[in-house]
Amino acid sequence: TQLLEQSPQFLSIQEGENLTVYCNSSSVFSSLQWYRQEPGEGPVLLVTVVTGGEVKKLKRLTFQFGDARKDSSLHITAAQPGDTGLYLCAGPLYNQGGKLIFGQGTELSVKP
Amino acid sequence: GAGVSQSPSNKVTEKGKDVELRCDPISGHTALYWYRQSLGQGLEFLIYFQGNSAPDKSGLPSDRFSAERTGGSVSTLTIQRTQQEDSAVYLCASSLAAGGPDEQFFGPGTRLTVL
Numbered sequence: 001t002q003l004l005e006q007s008p009q010f011l012s013i014q015e016g017e018n019l020t021v022y023c024n025s026s027s028v029f030s031s032l033q034w035y036r037q038e039p040g041e042g043p044v045l046l047v048t049v050v051t052g053g054e055v056k057k058l059k060r061l062t063f064q065f066g067d068a069r070k071d072s073s074l075h076i077t078a079a080q081p082g083d084t085g086l087y088l089c090a091g092p093l094y095n096q097g098g099k100l101i102f103g104q105g106t107e108l109s110v111k112p
Numbered sequence: 113g114a115g116v117s118q119s120p121s122n123k124v125t126e127k128g129k130d131v132e133l134r135c136d137p138i139s140g141h142t143a144l145y146w147y148r149q150s151l152g153q154g155l156e157f158l159i160y161f162q163g164n165s166a167p168d169k170s171g172l173p174s175d176r177f178s179a180e181r182t183g184g185s186v187s188t189l190t191i192q193r194t195q196q197e198d199s200a201v202y203l204c205a206s207s208l209a210a211g212g213p214d215e216q217f218f219g220p221g222t223r224l225t226v227l
Contacts (some may be wrong), residue, residue, distance in 0.1 A: 006154075031213040042116070042203050042218025043155070050213060088154055097162055098143050098207055098214045104154040 006103035023089035116219035137206030
């Protein structure tokens with residue numbers, strides 16, 4: 001059973017298009033994180049959302065945390081080839097220290 | 113500045129052999145994690161070290177897997193009698209574990225191939 005379900009798993013779009021990636025759970029999380037991973041490298045943290053309903057913007061990336069803290073989304077406006085990579089959501093398990101549970105990832109390909 | 117480093121970057125071994133994977137965390141980070149990632153997939157938690165506490169080994173898939181962290185710094189993940197299903201990228205991460213949402217800093221991983 002996957003605690004964090006990401007969709008879609010694969011996304012191939014043209015440069016300039018918009019896209020949204022979803023991260024859903026039946027469990028409540030105290031926070032959720034989004035990481036981006038490029039081939040041959042480890043994931044790099046993009047953002048942490050903590051408050052239900054929170055919206056954070058990072059240039060062309062907009063992150064939302066659901067009101068009930070069970071889901072999150074990542075929206076990219078005017079995607080560029082440099083956005084290509086694996087996007088992972090992750091959240092801490094309750095009362096288990098810093099241990100994170102990860103979604104299965106969304107593989108994004110942005111073609112010029 | 114030095115990030116998390118892992119060695120080797122690639123390891124090819126024969127089924128049944130033992131392998132050791134090394135992780136050098138960021139200096140001063142008290143928490144260290146090992147994850148396993150199959151091709152294009154999310155990360156599977158393996159083991160977590162926090163300071164001097166007993167490690168959380170709940171993610172280790174079998175007793176062939178073990179890890180230690182010496183002196184609160186370098187960690188080694190050992191896989192004994194490797195099987196083909198052990199082939200994956202093994203990622204190490206470290207964090208300050210200062211309380212609250214914690215950023216994990218990842219190394220580049222070790223790609224393990226078991227023939």
